[in-house]
Amino acid sequence: MPEGHTLHRLAAEYNARFRGRPTHSCSPQGRFAPEATRIDGQVLVNAEANGKHLFAEFGEHVVHVHLGLLGKVTFTPATRSSAGGKGLGSGGAIRQPEPEIDLVPAAVGALRWRLTTVDAAAGNQMYPVDAAADDQMYRANTADLRGPTACEILTPGEVDIVMGRLGPDPLRLDADPDIGWQRVSKSRMPIAALLMDQRVAAGVGNIYRAELLYRHRLDPMMEGRLLRAAEWQAMWGDLVTLMRLGVLTGRIDTVRPEHEPEAMGRQPRMDRHGGEVYVYRRSGQPCLVCGIPIRMAELAGRNLFWCPGCQRRSRRRSPISRQ
DNA sequence: TGTCCATGATCAA
DNA sequence: TGATCCTGGACAT
Numbered sequence: 001m002p003e004g005h006t007l008h009r010l011a012a013e014y015n016a017r018f019r020g021r022p023t024h025s026c027s028p029q030g031r032f033a034p035e036a037t038r039i040d041g042q043v044l045v046n047a048e049a050n051g052k053h054l055f056a057e058f059g060e061h062v063v064h065v066h067l068g069l070l071g072k073v074t075f076t077p078a079t080r081s082s083a084g085g086k087g088l089g090s091g092g093a094i095r096q097p098e099p100e101i102d103l104v105p106a107a108v109g110a111l112r113w114r115l116t117t118v119d120a121a122a123g124n125q126m127y128p129v130d131a132a133a134d135d136q137m138y139r140a141n142t143a144d145l146r147g148p149t150a151c152e153i154l155t156p157g158e159v160d161i162v163m164g165r166l167g168p169d170p171l172r173l174d175a176d177p178d179i180g181w182q183r184v185s186k187s188r189m190p191i192a193a194l195l196m197d198q199r200v201a202a203g204v205g206n207i208y209r210a211e212l213l214y215r216h217r218l219d220p221m222m223e224g225r226l227l228r229a230a231e232w233q234a235m236w237g238d239l240v241t242l243m244r245l246g247v248l249t250g251r252i253d254t255v256r257p258e259h260e261p262e263a264m265g266r267q268p269r270m271d272r273h274g275g276e277v278y279v280y281r282r283s284g285q286p287c288l289v290c291g292i293p294i295r296m297a298e299l300a301g302r303n304l305f306w307c308p309g310c311q312r313r314s315r316r317r318s319p320i321s322r323q
Numbered sequence: 324t325g326t327c328c329a330t331g332a333t334c335a336a
Numbered sequence: 337t338g339a340t341c342c343t344g345g346a347c348a349t
Contacts, residue, residue, distance in 0.1 A: 002330060002331075003330050052330095052331075052332095066331080066332080067330095067331080068331045068332070069329055069330070069331045070329075071331090149331065149332065196331090198331095198332090205330045205331075206329090206330050207330050208330085209330095252330080280330085302330095302331085303329090
């Protein structure tokens with residue numbers, strides 16, 4: 001799942017559920033245990049994303065998370081009344097609840113970092129409840145992180161180093177696309193390889209890369225230096241639009257309105273990642289537009305998908321791939 | 324039950 | 337460029 005839009009959604013989720021509140025940190029798996037202890041009980045000041053990186057600030061300590069290919073965060077909200085048994089938890093006859101125990105799901109699997117907060121909601125301004133109710137309300141939030149490439153505590157200086165390695169992020173207002181262009185316009189590498197370089201456009205991954213090239217009818221193997229400035233500007237604007245949509249919906253949809261199932265009278269094509277796309281993971285299937293089979297090839301260790309019919313815009317192909 | 328694969332990135336050679 | 341790390345779902349046996 002993790003391209004940039006996923007991380008920006010995660011930052012928003014962490015903020016919505018934890019920001020400004022004391023939290024409990026632990027590492028049931030153990031691999032983050034010493035660090036989790038250091039931030040246990042601290043207030044989440046803010047969470048933000050840059051590219052595929054998430055930074056969660058707890059005072060002096062910043063938790064840096066990179067999901068890699070496999071990482072995942074699961075959020076579990078729970079609400080329970082000590083007398084009513086709402087939401088998760090056993091409820092019923094329990095008059096003096098142990099919210100930490102049954103509002104939080106069991107720690108299953110390789111759980112690197114668990115962040116929780118459990119509040120008695122009565123008197124908590126963030127969760128006003130009916131003052132007439134004589135039973136106590138408890139609200140819990142749990143965020144479970146599994147399988148990240150990185151989960152570590154950084155100092156503010158170390159955060160700057162990580163941030164400094166990243167190019168402009170289309171999802172950030174402070175992004176300067178010209179920084180990416182400087183790198184692209186000087187490179188002989190195929191544009192498809194450049195788009196995966198986080199110094200060119202932070203947050204772009206294999207799906208956005210393939211789909212962006214398709215939408216701009218670009219031969220993936222064209223050298224970056226042969227791209228025109230106006231083309232880069234158009235691609236950047238498109239990335240901003242597509243990735244913002246991804247943040248809103250939580251999936252990657254790249255098919256233009258005129259090629260959507262209703263417009264073309266075709267069946268929706270929902271695969272594992274849930275979005276409607278032109279080429280990603282569609283090798284061998286006919287292109288939605290020209291009907292030519294989508295192709296797949298390995299480029300720098302990753303699968304690249306493209307339509308040889310539609311993606312002909314090329315001034316010259318990179319010698320790396322001329323076959 | 325075992326094998327393969329994946330929206331990523333780093334390191335050594 | 338290849339090896340490696342991380343986890344879980346799909347698929348084969």
